[in-house]
Amino acid sequence: xxxxxxxxxxxxxxxxxxxxxxxxxxxxxxxxxxxxxxxxxxxxxxxxxxxxxxxxxxxxxxxxxxxxxxxxxxxxxxxxxxxxxxxxxxxxxxxxxxxxxxxxxxxxxxxxxxxxxxxxxxxxxxxxxxxxxxxxxxxxxxxxxxxxxxxxxxxxxxxxxxxxxxxxxxxxxxxxxxxxxxxxxxxxxxxxxxxxxxxxxxxxxxxxxxxxxxxxxxxxxxxxxxxxxxxxxxxxxxxxxxxxxxxxxxxxxxxxxxxxxxxxxxxxxxxxxxxxxxxxxxxxxxxxxxxxxxxxxxxxxxxxxxxxxxxxxxxxxxxxxxxxxxxxxxxxxxxxxxxxxxxxxxxxxxxxxxxxxxxxxxxxxxxxxxxxxxxxxxxxxxxxxxx
Amino acid sequence: xxxxxxxxxxxxxxxxxxxxxxxxxxxxxxxxxxxxxxxxxxxxxxxxxxxxxxxxxxxxxxxxxxxxxxxxxxxxxxxxxxxxxxxxxxxxxxxxxxxxxxxxxxxxxxxxxxxxxxxxxxxxxxxxxxxxxxxxxxxxxxxxxxxxxx
Ligand SMILES: [Zn+2]
Numbered sequence: 001x002x003x004x005x006x007x008x009x010x011x012x013x014x015x016x017x018x019x020x021x022x023x024x025x026x027x028x029x030x031x032x033x034x035x036x037x038x039x040x041x042x043x044x045x046x047x048x049x050x051x052x053x054x055x056x057x058x059x060x061x062x063x064x065x066x067x068x069x070x071x072x073x074x075x076x077x078x079x080x081x082x083x084x085x086x087x088x089x090x091x092x093x094x095x096x097x098x099x100x101x102x103x104x105x106x107x108x109x110x111x112x113x114x115x116x117x118x119x120x121x122x123x124x125x126x127x128x129x130x131x132x133x134x135x136x137x138x139x140x141x142x143x144x145x146x147x148x149x150x151x152x153x154x155x156x157x158x159x160x161x162x163x164x165x166x167x168x169x170x171x172x173x174x175x176x177x178x179x180x181x182x183x184x185x186x187x188x189x190x191x192x193x194x195x196x197x198x199x200x201x202x203x204x205x206x207x208x209x210x211x212x213x214x215x216x217x218x219x220x221x222x223x224x225x226x227x228x229x230x231x232x233x234x235x236x237x238x239x240x241x242x243x244x245x246x247x248x249x250x251x252x253x254x255x256x257x258x259x260x261x262x263x264x265x266x267x268x269x270x271x272x273x274x275x276x277x278x279x280x281x282x283x284x285x286x287x288x289x290x291x292x293x294x295x296x297x298x299x300x301x302x303x304x305x306x307x308x309x310x311x312x313x314x315x316x317x318x319x320x321x322x323x324x325x326x327x328x329x330x331x332x333x334x335x336x337x338x339x340x341x342x343x344x345x346x347x348x349x350x351x352x353x354x355x356x357x358x359x360x361x362x363x364x365x366x367x368x369x370x371x372x373x374x375x376x377x378x379x380x381x382x383x384x385x386x387x
Numbered sequence: 388x389x390x391x392x393x394x395x396x397x398x399x400x401x402x403x404x405x406x407x408x409x410x411x412x413x414x415x416x417x418x419x420x421x422x423x424x425x426x427x428x429x430x431x432x433x434x435x436x437x438x439x440x441x442x443x444x445x446x447x448x449x450x451x452x453x454x455x456x457x458x459x460x461x462x463x464x465x466x467x468x469x470x471x472x473x474x475x476x477x478x479x480x481x482x483x484x485x486x487x488x489x490x491x492x493x494x495x496x497x498x499x500x501x502x503x504x505x506x507x508x509x510x511x512x513x514x515x516x517x518x519x520x521x522x523x524x525x526x527x528x529x530x531x532x533x534x535x536x537x
Contacts, residue, residue: 128405133436135400136529137482137498141470148484152462155509198467198479250436252484253494257462 002273003387005093006226006233009040009219010345013109015182015336021111021213029058029109030066032215040219041230042103047219049074049101051092053084054339058109074101078241078377081142082286083261083370085340087377090239092220102221108341109215133251143208143289146372147200150291153258154202157305159294161202163312165193167290167326168206168333170317175330177356182212183334207290209332216341218348223387234351234381237364238273240265241377248374260295260371262378269378270301277301280380281362282325282350284343285371287332292371297324300368300378319357328357340369347381393518394498394531395480398473401523409437412451417528420517424490426452433491456515457535458485461494463507479503485513485532500533511535 012035013028021028037044047069050060060075074095078084085108092104127135139145153159172188175181188206196205226233243261247254256263270276277300285293294312297303302324303311311323319325329335329346336342347365349355363386367379404410413436416423425434427441428448440447462484469475481499486492499507500516512535519528 126401126403128403130436131400132402132404132410134496136395136402136527137496138395138399138466138471138474138480139482139496140400143468144464144466144470144482147464148462148482151464152484152509155462198465200467201465201479246442249442250438251494252496253435257484257494 001093001097001239002237003235004223005096005220006223006235007089007218007344007348007381008221008226008229008231008233009036009042010217010348011035011037011039012180012216012338012342012345013214015180015338016213017182018112018211018213021113025109025111025215026058026062028111028213028215029107029217030063032109032217033063033067033105033107036105036217036219039231042219045070047103047105048072049076049092049095049104051076051078051088051095051104051106052108053078053088054081054108056108058107074104080375081370081373082288082340083373083376085286085344085369085377086239086367086379087241087369087375089218089220089236089344089379090241090377093236093239096220096222102225104220105217106220107215107217108339110337110339111213112211113213130251143200143203146289147203147291148252149258149372150289150295151202153291153295156258157308159305159308163294163308164202164207164290165190166312166314166317167287167293168193169314171287171327171331171333172206173314173318174328174357175334178329178335179356181330181335182210183330203289203291206333209288210337212337214336214338216338216345218341218344232352232383234348235383235387237275237380237382237386238269239377239379240269240272241375243374243376258295260292260299261374261376262296262299262368262371265376265378266300269380273380275364275380280324280364280366282319282328282359283366283368284327284331284347285368286340286343287327288371293326296368296371300366319355319359325357325359328355328359343367343369344379347379351381351383393520394500396473396477399471401520402527409439413437414527416451416453417517417530418526421453422456422515422530423451424454424487424493425449433493435493435495454487454490457489458487458495458513458532460484460499460507460509460511460513461486462509463499465503481505481507483507483513483532495530497530497532500531
């Protein structure tokens with residue numbers, strides 16, 4: 001896979017507060033796709049494939065009809081939740097490499113109005129499957145399912161809560177430079193973070209992703225085709241997906257419990273790309289909650305667990321000068337909750353040199369999707385110098 | 388524990404049996420205040436939650452085995468945000484993940500009874516406490532945990 005495909009175009013809708021989009025989910029998604037085609041300089045009729053994740057409600061055949069594409073050759077949905085953004089890009093790249101399609105759009109649209117909020121438990125009378133052993137105990141939403149993993153991890157490695165605060169503050173710091181960000185103009189201080197309400201200890205309000213109405217899309221083509229397009233290609237150096245041994249063993253019985261699910265995926269990613277964590281200039285890491293980011297970056301080898309209290313400091317996590325600038329658009333916490341697609345777009349911008357919090361000379365960007373869920377996925381993007 | 392003293396307020400989702408043949412023995416055991424988990428008849432591996440086959444040797448000879456209602460806290464969380472309408476005004480509450488050393492360290496989720504603001508220590512010994520929901524249709528019993536005395 002290394003260097004054989006590239007992200008050639010990126011596009012997004014306006015980012016709305018949850019429940020405020022004037023447009024339907026389908027229309028927002030169309031806007032993102034058209035913006036990505038415009039960005040790449042591609043005639044939208046020439047798109048011939050679609051890939052998405054998390055049971056995205058936008059049907060690719062309807063999209064193909066609406067866009068009047070010449071021929072639909074590939075339509076693909078990756079299982080799971082927020083762990084699928086990078087994997088959808090990888091599936092698009094695999095399709096291009098295999099010759100199944102030549103111009104694949106990866107999209108994700110979320111308008112929460114008609115289908116209720118992510119953050120609320122559903123008020124149905126009874127729950128089956130794993131939820132039967134969780135919901136009657138009051139555990140009904142992702143943060144309630146996953147915080148126990150974070151607590152265990154922090155306990156095992158003696159990591160202080162300050163690490164979570166630094167992750168949150170880095171996102172809000174970067175959002176202040178990004179006019180698209182929902183939290184632009186709303187800086188976060190240490191005091192405001194500490195005084196915000198608990199959601200599930202040790203996660204404060206500001207440790208949690210937002211919920212937004214928004215859509216985003218990227219276009220994947222062959223490295224060969226990418227050369228003739230408008231933008232500097234963001235080459236796909238590596239991609240990996242999956243999770244470790246029995247990660248989803250029922251009712252919290254995963255052998256590696258204090259885990260973001262990347263212990264096997266991360267090493268495969270770096271082996272595929274032929275680079276090491278030390279080569280990475282900037283990281284975009286999906287945050288459902290900051291605890292997942294902490295575990296994810298450690299599992300990928302960006303820092304050892306015993307170094308975490310020193311590594312996860314605000315000055316280390318911000319552009320342009322930090323050791324590992326993190327979520328430089330503001331991410332799910334402070335830019336918009338595009339279910340991790342925003343992280344992919346921002347990884348591409350860093351490779352192009354066009355981020356609002358640009359890391360000077362960034363040539364390799366890491367994008368991680370979906371800590372603590374399964375499957376999870378990763379991408380490494382690089383500029384032309386990395387091939 | 389009696390019906391009048393449930394740890395969380397009435398109106399939360401009840402457990403449903405998505406695969407009754409697989410899952411009923413655990414819930415029937417809880418009604419009788421017996422803690423049951425699966426153990427493989429072929430290789431003696433303990434397993435929780437219920438599954439059709441043994442993850443280790445892949446035998447389908449899974450046997451429900453009564454285990455000592457004792458464990459220790461493997462992880463926990465204090466929940467403040469009411470994710471369900473009936474929890475409004477009833478937070479914080481504590482949830483624990485309890486490992487059962489006498490059953491191959493399988494882990495179970497429950498609530499930790501007592502003061503929701505208590506200091507919780509990973510590793511603390513706990514004992515099971517059965518909370519009967521006799522008025523529910525059908526009735527069911529939840530297994531909770533409390534800190535072991537002495
Ligand atoms: Zn067995």
